[in-house]
Amino acid sequence: MRKPTSLALLTALLGSLALPVAMAQLPVGPVQPAGSGVQAGSDVRDALVRSLCNLPPPPPRPRRPFSFRPRPTGPFPYSVKAIPGVVAAGARWKLIWVHNGNNADGMVAQPDGSVLAAQNDDSAVVRITPDGHSSIVYVDTDTGGSLAENKLGQLFIAERSVIPSVWELAPERKLIADSYQGKPLECQGRGGMDAAVALHTGGVYFGYAGLYYASPGGQVTKVFDQDVNDAVLSPDETKLYMGSNGNVYVADVGADGLLSNTHVLAKIPGGGNDGGAVDAEGRIYMAGYPGVRVFAPDGKYLGTIPAPRNLIDVVFAGPEKKTLFAVAYVLDPGTRGHDEVYTLPMIAQGYVGRGK
Helix, strand or coil: CCCCCCCCHHHHHHHCCCCHHHHHHCCCCCCCCCCCCCHHCCCCHHHHHCCCCCCCCCCCCCHHHHHHHHCCCCCCCCCCCCCCCCEECCCCCEEEEECCCCCCCEECCCCCCCEEEEEECCCEEEEECCCCCCCEEEECCCCEEEEEECCCCCCEEEEEECCCCEEEEEEEEEEEEEECCCEEEHCCCCCCCCEEEEEECEEEECCCCCEEEECCCEEEEEEEEECEEEEEECCCCCCCEEEEEEEECCCCCCCCCCCEEEEEECCCCCCCCCCCCCCCCEEEEEECCCCEEEEECCCCCEEEEEECCCCCEEEEEEEHEEEEEEEEEECCCCCCEEEEEEEEEEEECCCCCCCC
């Protein structure tokens, strides 16, 4: 059975006086994209949602020039050099899974060594084992793009469809957050739902034109003003690391889930960043181009693990959590794009206390 959409916001949308004006502004001609599997910014109905905003949403923040540089998709030749305690020289990535479309992101590890990945285009959650076997475990996730799982086993998903929202998938399927200060998240500016992170308290961080925190009681607070590609907690959950505009930011996590002392921990060599992970020693891993950048907990750059593709996400999984899983989204000109999942044997062990 398909889960319900946010009734409060849909009711407000359908009853909005601005609705006729917004409908008149919709493009005409060929059928426009809409519905499950279409991100909010590409959905023709997004204009209707934005009509609820009291003021026009702020313009998107300018990005650094590297964001606009065209980059080849690969596969690239690579040679892994040793990073003490992290990875051995000569380690090789193994391609284990391929799927058409944007259909693997926001991964979390499972106790059996597999990973769960959010499928944006298919609106599902897939389980992928270390040997590449896969099965669908959740459906009707409405353009879900990022998963988070806390120490208690609560599983959450950030959904990217019109009226972006965060849902709990397990143990109970329910809406956690779909608005900020009574308005849809689209009113905060252009963005994409991402960066789901779950505290052991049941609180959830999520990104959309900034980073927000939804308390266990459902109160949503904006905690960081810049766009965040991904965020990851330290093993003890006292620090939150955020990848944003080519920097790794760090913030102290309060007992109430709110952040303080937010500052740049490290510059990412070469710029750019996407999904992140931590290991049992608190080292920080940031995926991107040309691979995985590794930092000590104090921000010292330890080295890069090169990869055959541009990577969008990483997570430790497999036996004893000593395998690094990575996702590459391969978008060649004129193609729909496809996802590839790779594994790499590691010396480092992932943190075993939660999914990521």
